[in-house]
Amino acid sequence: MEPGDNTQRMYAPEPGLIYPESSVPAIWVREYFLWFVNRREYYLQNSYASESDYQKPSYFRVKKYLLGDGQVIRHLCGIHTIGLYAIDPETNSCKWFCLDLDYEDADPDLAAIEAAMRDDGLAPAFEHSRRGGHIWLLCNEPIPARQGRIYLYNLLDGLGIAVRGRAGNKEGVEIFPKQDSLEKGEFGNGVRGPLGIHRKTKLRYWFRDAETNLKAQFSYLRSLPRLTRSRLEELTLGMSMPEDLMPEINEPPKWEKPVSVFEKFDIRLYTSSPRSSKRDYFTRCPSCAEAGRDTSGDNLHITHISAGPPLFICFAGCTFRDITEACYRKYGRPEPRKF
Numbered sequence: 621m622e623p624g625d626n627t628q629r630m631y632a633p634e635p636g637l638i639y640p641e642s643s644v645p646a647i648w649v650r651e652y653f654l655w656f657v658n659r660r661e662y663y664l665q666n667s668y669a670s671e672s673d674y675q676k677p678s679y680f681r682v683k684k685y686l687l688g689d690g691q692v693i694r695h696l697c698g699i700h701t702i703g704l705y706a707i708d709p710e711t712n713s714c715k716w717f718c719l720d721l722d723y724e725d726a727d728p729d730l731a732a733i734e735a736a737m738r739d740d741g742l743a744p745a746f747e748h749s750r751r752g753g754h755i756w757l758l759c760n761e762p763i764p765a766r767q768g769r770i771y772l773y774n775l776l777d778g779l780g781i782a783v784r785g786r787a788g789n790k791e792g793v794e795i796f797p798k799q800d801s802l803e804k805g806e807f808g809n810g811v812r813g814p815l816g817i818h819r820k821t822k823l824r825y826w827f828r829d830a831e832t833n834l835k836a837q838f839s840y841l842r843s844l845p846r847l848t849r850s851r852l853e854e855l856t857l858g859m860s861m862p863e864d865l866m867p868e869i870n871e872p873p874k875w876e877k878p879v880s881v882f883e884k885f886d887i888r889l890y891t892s893s894p895r896s897s898k899r900d901y902f903t904r905c906p907s908c909a910e911a912g913r914d915t916s917g918d919n920l921h922i923t924h925i926s927a928g929p930p931l932f933i934c935f936a937g938c939t940f941r942d943i944t945e946a947c948y949r950k951y952g953r954p955e956p957r958k959f
Contacts, residue, residue, distance in 0.1 A: 726752030
């Protein structure tokens with residue numbers, strides 16, 4: 621496929637990475653939906669067209685439209701970049717599982733994971749990324765999220781590779797999906813859709829084992845053996861989630877000294893747009909955000925109580941002091957107020 625002219629774009633990717641929309645065959649769009657799209661809601665990556673964009677959230681959800689052919693075409697052409705959610709909320713199943721190794725010196729871990737998967741008779745697809753890379757397992761049918769997560773957690777546990785967000789790890793592998801299931805109205809987490817342009821680096825990150833053009837990449841993905849439910853059942857027979865990788869059940873934060881309810885720190889003053897799950901809320905951790913982490917915006921868990929400000933905890937391991945100091949550095953210390 622020959623790159624096309626796109627002089628009207630606000631951002632400037634590397635030459636040769638933008639293609640004309642007419643050069644994307646309809647069959648590629650159908651295949652992309654079949655392989656990667658678990659639900660029709662989607663989100664767009666920030667364009668990073670100006671310096672101020674680097675201070676904004678990486679992605680924003682498109683609320684007005686459902687994902688259609690046109691959005692997939694523009695993603696493949698490089699005109700915009702879509703993110704894809706990992707779970708179908710109707711069945712709590714996935715068309716793919718993905719490991720994101722977004723940290724320095726990830727190559728040894730990537731090699732070990734790929735080798736272990738191949739030993740299990742699987743066909744991992746390695747996709748380059750800004751740091752490290754993504755390892756994809758494509759499924760021949762939707763597979764329950766929990767079953768795939770049990771396999772991946774045990775695989776990483778056996779290899780001694782850290783999982784990000786567990787046991788206080790601020791670096792490590794991110795597993796997608798991040799949830800076993802979704803409640804009504806929840807979206808979970810997602811990943812940058814393959815074969816698009818990363819908006820921050822303005823580069824395409826191709827699958828390693830095919831030539832760097834869309835035709836070859838689709839041919840490669842088409843030829844990959846898929847993970848079957850029966851094979852995954854064999855691999856996970858008798859397995860459960862490793863205890864050391866289970867989400868920690870955190871006690872509510874304990875105040876270091878008795879204080880008046882009027883003096884307690886109120887996290888609501890420093891967060892915005894939380895996502896609800898029943899009576900609790902999830903949003904971006906201020907301490908993680910200060911360090912450039914938690915781009916999916918769900919590390920901070922906020923629980924309402926009957927009186928006073930809500931309790932909160934960061935699943936990535938940030939302490940109460942980490943969070944409050946990050947808030948004060950950004951917004952300053954407020955005057956004591958009544959609740």
